Amino acid sequence: MRNAIAQLRRIAAGALLAITIMASASPAQELRLATFAADASPPVGSPLAYVTTLGVTEPLSCRGIILAGKKTMVFCTIDWLGVANQSQDDFKKAIATAVGTTPDLVLLHALHQHDAPRADHTTADILQEMNAPNQHFDEKWIQQVVRGAAEAAQAATANMRPITHYGLGEGIIEQVASNRRIVGESGKVEFTRSSATKNAKVRAMPVGLIDPMCKSISFWNNDQPLAVLTYYATHPQSYYRTGWANPDFPGMARNARQKETGVFHLHFNGAGGNVTAGKWNDGAKENRQVLADKVTKGMKIAWEATEKFPLTADDVSLKSIDVLLPCALHLNEENLLALVNDEKASAFDRMKSASRLSWWRRCDRKEPIAVSCLSIGDARILFMPGELFVEYQLAAQKMRPDLFVAMAAYGEYGTGYIGTEVSYSQGGYETSPTASYVSPRVEQVLLSTISDLLQADDISK
Numbered sequence: 001m002r003n004a005i006a007q008l009r010r011i012a013a014g015a016l017l018a019i020t021i022m023a024s025a026s027p028a029q030e031l032r033l034a035t036f037a038a039d040a041s042p043p044v045g046s047p048l049a050y051v052t053t054l055g056v057t058e059p060l061s062c063r064g065i066i067l068a069g070k071k072t073m074v075f076c077t078i079d080w081l082g083v084a085n086q087s088q089d090d091f092k093k094a095i096a097t098a099v100g101t102t103p104d105l106v107l108l109h110a111l112h113q114h115d116a117p118r119a120d121h122t123t124a125d126i127l128q129e130m131n132a133p134n135q136h137f138d139e140k141w142i143q144q145v146v147r148g149a150a151e152a153a154q155a156a157t158a159n160m161r162p163i164t165h166y167g168l169g170e171g172i173i174e175q176v177a178s179n180r181r182i183v184g185e186s187g188k189v190e191f192t193r194s195s196a197t198k199n200a201k202v203r204a205m206p207v208g209l210i211d212p213m214c215k216s217i218s219f220w221n222n223d224q225p226l227a228v229l230t231y232y233a234t235h236p237q238s239y240y241r242t243g244w245a246n247p248d249f250p251g252m253a254r255n256a257r258q259k260e261t262g263v264f265h266l267h268f269n270g271a272g273g274n275v276t277a278g279k280w281n282d283g284a285k286e287n288r289q290v291l292a293d294k295v296t297k298g299m300k301i302a303w304e305a306t307e308k309f310p311l312t313a314d315d316v317s318l319k320s321i322d323v324l325l326p327c328a329l330h331l332n333e334e335n336l337l338a339l340v341n342d343e344k345a346s347a348f349d350r351m352k353s354a355s356r357l358s359w360w361r362r363c364d365r366k367e368p369i370a371v372s373c374l375s376i377g378d379a380r381i382l383f384m385p386g387e388l389f390v391e392y393q394l395a396a397q398k399m400r401p402d403l404f405v406a407m408a409a410y411g412e413y414g415t416g417y418i419g420t421e422v423s424y425s426q427g428g429y430e431t432s433p434t435a436s437y438v439s440p441r442v443e444q445v446l447l448s449t450i451s452d453l454l455q456a457d458d459i460s461k
């Protein structure tokens with residue numbers, strides 16, 4: 001019944017749109033899309049997240065879609081560990097200027113690969129101001145990638161194509177995701193299942209809480225697919241610290257699907273903060289391709305299950321809520337300054353301390369971050385910050401079982417891990433003081449934000 005009503009609503013909206021266009025002869029309400037991709041592979045000698053680049057196994061990319069209806073919006077991904085603080089703003093401003101929109105309508109999410117660079121202009125500035133070594137951010141080159149992405153986006157605006165339909169599909173990805181926190185009867189994390197889990201006993205433990213589903217949303221010009229967006233929650237590493245930059249198994253799966261179908265493919269990492277492939281991966285090198293093939297298969301099932309629905313500019317909107325995420329109570333400026341200044345500490349630890357300081361200052365300035373929801377007909381895509389636990393994704397889906405709800409995490413990377421309230425009392429790496437910069441109260445803040453975004457059925461016009 002609800003679908004029938006939605007259908008009627010669309011027909012009515014379509015009729016109204018036709019009248020409006022006839023009356024004004026204005027194409028302003030037309031929904032259009034263009035795609036772009038720019039290289040984001042680091043040069044030899046430039047830092048990856050943990051080691052120095054020796055070469056590139058398979059190129060990294062910054063890619064996106066420009067979706068123009070009532071407003072012009074851009075949704076991008078990058079094959080990097082994460083993009084934080086001022087670096088988020090740098091990308092958004094450059095791309096917004098390039099396509100003639102505002103930075104709040106440009107969203108950038110990382111896929112979180114580990115043999116890939118990290119970007120945080122704010123943290124790099126702190127290191128420089130304090131004469132601390134910067135071995136982790138190649139600032140000049142990052143700016144080049146920002147410019148390259150903006151130029152690619154600008155060039156793409158010459159190729160905007162009309163959208164008439166959207167497609168929804170989903171497919172289970174078998175034996176890739178597993179929960180990495182194994183909580184014992186004591187209520188504490190007893191084992192951590194890292195991306196490559198060597199211990200057979202730990203691999204044999206149950207999968208735990210995951211979301212096995214690959215969600216797929218596509219845009220069509222009648223029978224011609226223009227772009228497909230997929231969502232799946234897991235850490236993306238098979239093995240890393242090799243020095244060879246690569247998009248790892250989710251990026252390989254995306255590239256394989258794009259090659260197979262000829263359709264531009266944008267893949268987002270879901271809320272996979274506490275999810276890895278550890279149950280299915282002992283770290284053997286051949287597993288990278290095995291995992292990529294399993295993800296490719298799930299993406300294909302989702303694509304083949306796609307159902308198409310008509311789409312007009314009236315059915316598309318982006319709603320954002322600015323939130324102040326609560327700062328972890330263990331952070332304070334004096335201690336962090338001392339840690340950044342500690343010449344006995346490693347360059348990595350000093351960089352991490354500077355990144356916590358970046359976050360603390362942001363909290364101190366009461367500078368919010370945006371949590372966004374894109375409505376496309378009966379689909380809702382949530383765009384979330386940080387290394388978010390999978391519980392948030394599952395909770396969002398439960399809030400609106402009547403809608404197709406997908407989630408992208410790893411937007412603003414300045415928060416570190418974002419656990420659930422109870423997870424902070426369970427121990428484990430993800431919610432430790434060096435890994436999560438937010439307080440347990442974050443669950444309450446984010447769940448109510450997600451609820452507000454999902455309950456807002458009045459698509460802002």
Ligand SMILES: [Zn+2]
Pocket residue numbers: 112235273387
């Ligand atoms: Zn991570």
